[in-house]
Amino acid sequence: MDEMQALCAKLCARSFTRGVDLCPRLLAAEDLGGQVGGPRIAFTDLEGQGDKGAAQDLKLATPLLLISKAVLLQELCPTGPSKESILESLQLMMLAANFVAERKDRRGLFGCLHVILRDCMQDEAECHSIIFDIEDENDAETDEQAQAMAKRNQVRKAIALSFEATPHVWCLPKLAEDTAPEDYRKAPEFFIAKIHEIRSALAEQLAQPKLLDGRPLTGGVIAALMPELAEAMRSDAPALNPPSIIERVAEAEDSSAAGHQQC
Secondary structure: OOHHHHHHHHOOOOOOOOOEEEOOOOEOHHHHOOOOOOOOEOOEEEOOOOOOOHHHHHHHHHHHHHHOOEEEEEEEOOOOOOHHHHHHHHHHHHHHHOOEOOHHHHOOOEOEEEEEEEOOOOOHHHHHHHHHOOOOHHHOOOHHHHHHHHHHHHHHHHHHHHEOOOOEEEEEOOOOOOOOOOOHHHOOHHHHHHHHHHHHHHHHHHOOOOEEOOEEOOHHHHHHHHHHHHHHOOOOOOOEOHHHHHHHHHHHHHHHHHHHHHO
């Protein structure tokens, strides 16, 4: 089973990932429907939230969120999206954004968000509105409802600030079979068409590199960046400063290049 087939299978099955699972091989852009010679793609899978507490979730998620061009959140919702549940899941990402010390550095900090609603037959535009449209707190009938609306709106505003593009909501229809086929291309046509639509959108976004403080994150930059992020996340209250981190990475690269030239 190739990487794309494995990804599609994950869209239809429970996740049993522990920690972070990194795909052992980079995927060519054209394998995802992108242009030949485009940036190579790495898939990572993060364990489900809540298993080891919010602090552990944040330490796992923050470095990945900072370097990922596309972020996929899967939610099982056969009866339609629960804005409360989905926004609670997304709130973890917003807590990760709060680790960045300066609010101005949080604008467009993360890549492109995709919310995949599994087993969902509803209209995607309607689902997007349910999840991401700001609610009018004046419509609340009780103080408790108004407080819940205010909390959800706060998460929505943070999402609009922190992701580089408008979030995309996908409704992935339920398969009749209890077990997903090993090759998604053996699924019914409606399912195949939706997978291809998701692939096409991802390929278009992944054609451009993820930026951090305006610098493209190439493989070499990410390799140099991760130890810096890991060290920063050791603190009980991290205060990340992307411009400073990127500057240190650039200085390290310059020193390494100078050393090679001397040799």
